[in-house]
Amino acid sequence: MSLLSMAQWVQSTTLFTALRESSNAYPIVMTCHLAGIALFGGMILVTDLRLLGLALRRRSVSDVVDQLRVPKRIGLLIVVTCGILLTCSKAEEYYYNAFFRAKMLLLVLVGVHALVFRRGVYRNTAELDRSPRMPGRAKLAASLSLILWAGLVTVGRGIGYIQPPLDLIHAKLFVPAGSEAPGPHSRPMLRLPSQHEPRSQRSLPEGRSPLIPWITGRIRATPAGT
Numbered sequence: 001m002s003l004l005s006m007a008q009w010v011q012s013t014t015l016f017t018a019l020r021e022s023s024n025a026y027p028i029v030m031t032c033h034l035a036g037i038a039l040f041g042g043m044i045l046v047t048d049l050r051l052l053g054l055a056l057r058r059r060s061v062s063d064v065v066d067q068l069r070v071p072k073r074i075g076l077l078i079v080v081t082c083g084i085l086l087t088c089s090k091a092e093e094y095y096y097n098a099f100f101r102a103k104m105l106l107l108v109l110v111g112v113h114a115l116v117f118r119r120g121v122y123r124n125t126a127e128l129d130r131s132p133r134m135p136g137r138a139k140l141a142a143s144l145s146l147i148l149w150a151g152l153v154t155v156g157r158g159i160g161y162i163q164p165p166l167d168l169i170h171a172k173l174f175v176p177a178g179s180e181a182p183g184p185h186s187r188p189m190l191r192l193p194s195q196h197e198p199r200s201q202r203s204l205p206e207g208r209s210p211l212i213p214w215i216t217g218r219i220r221a222t223p224a225g226t
Helices: 003-011 014-021 025-051 061-089 091-095 098-122 125-130 136-161 211-221
Strands: none
Touching (some): 003 061, 014 025, 014 061, 098 125
8 A cells, every 4th residue: 555545545434534524523632732832842842941041040950941841741732743744634635735745854864863862861961950951962963953853844834825736636516505505715625535425426536526627727827926
């Protein structure tokens, strides 16, 4: 099974289909994800600024790191949980998104950073407090951390600015029952049919919806800046 096929399968499951199509659940998960980023990122920022000697200089490194460890873990748990839900609900769209791929690469680098500096810096704060000057490895760890997390926030923000290739994704236009047909100024909502949907009504993998060319044509015909 290819990575694309796996992405299509994951987002077509009942859970992630329901999450993607919900007018309440998806925004709530997205809001929690952003709140978790703010919490976790804030703790990372304060810790790194202390290691660089740019903030909280009167507080020991151990005091700062120890007091921020619990809220940092809570923020990380929220970010990871909501991030997985959001990713799996639109896995196929993200497969084609260059910013999402860059974000995954940066997350790998963040993991490498943690493995390299965890024991010598973040778990060795007592030695840092005893040093007359902040060791170079601690400043290096803080600097790289700030660069990586700033990059993550930047590419994460850019994900929403890349439209999925509607002529490639195995999705169809979702029009709620009782609503009007798509108008010239309407914004379509894309969904992947549930795996429990009758095969006669599914567009995966037999074919794409006839509305996909209509959507693509509307996008190409829309003047820039509108």
